[in-house]
Amino acid sequence: MKKTIEIESVRNHIFRQRVELDGFEDLFVDVPEAYGGEETAPDPHDYFDLSLGACKAITSMMYARRKEWPLEGISVKVHRDDSEERQGSYRLEVVMNFHGISDPEQIARLEDISHKCPIHRLMTSATVEVSTRAVTPA
Incomplete structure (x- = not known):
């Protein structure tokens, strides 16, 4: 089975990414503050x-x-x-x-x-x- 996951940088955030997967649009990824991120998501x-x-x-x-x-x-x-x-x-x-x-x-x-x-x-x-x-x- 092939699947595509789309990841897009979120404007006005340092490293936060928005993930779209099979219609789920409220998934986000960020990095910890210790690495320069805002720690707004896993x-x-x-x-x-x-x-x-x-x-x-x-x-x-x-x-x-x-x-x-x-x-x-x-x-x-x-x-x-x-x-x-x-x-x-x-x-x-x-x-x-x-x-x-x-x-x-x-x-x-x-x-x-x-x-x-x-x-x-x-x-x-x-x-x-x-x-x-x-x-x-x-």
């Missing part, structure tokens, strides 16, 4: 990290629903350690709480299933190719 790292947490939750919920387990909801916390990012190491710890599930085997299975979410697999086992090109305005 930064690109935040979106990267939250994608993992949300994907793990959705994948686990789909599995529990298919199994007809009594899952009422999921709370996820993603802890980032980017202290060694410049050296090539970026660590994310995901802590999941499965509400309504008390069976240790079901909890373990949901955790295991969360490792199979598309974003986890993309981050840990896929080769991602990025090509960037500038276009000359007509």
Whole structure:
């Protein structure tokens, strides 16, 4: 599946970007004040990290629903350690709480299933190719 995401600089802001994705127009990206931004929206790292947490939750919920387990909801916390990012190491710890599930085997299975979410697999086992090109305005 091919998808296009459009990103446009917001006038009168230093680094703030407006994102349009499949009709969602109220998505914004900014950078922290420490990097010269205004901190008016999540930064690109935040979106990267939250994608993992949300994907793990959705994948686990789909599995529990298919199994007809009594899952009422999921709370996820993603802890980032980017202290060694410049050296090539970026660590994310995901802590999941499965509400309504008390069976240790079901909890373990949901955790295991969360490792199979598309974003986890993309981050840990896929080769991602990025090509960037500038276009000359007509």
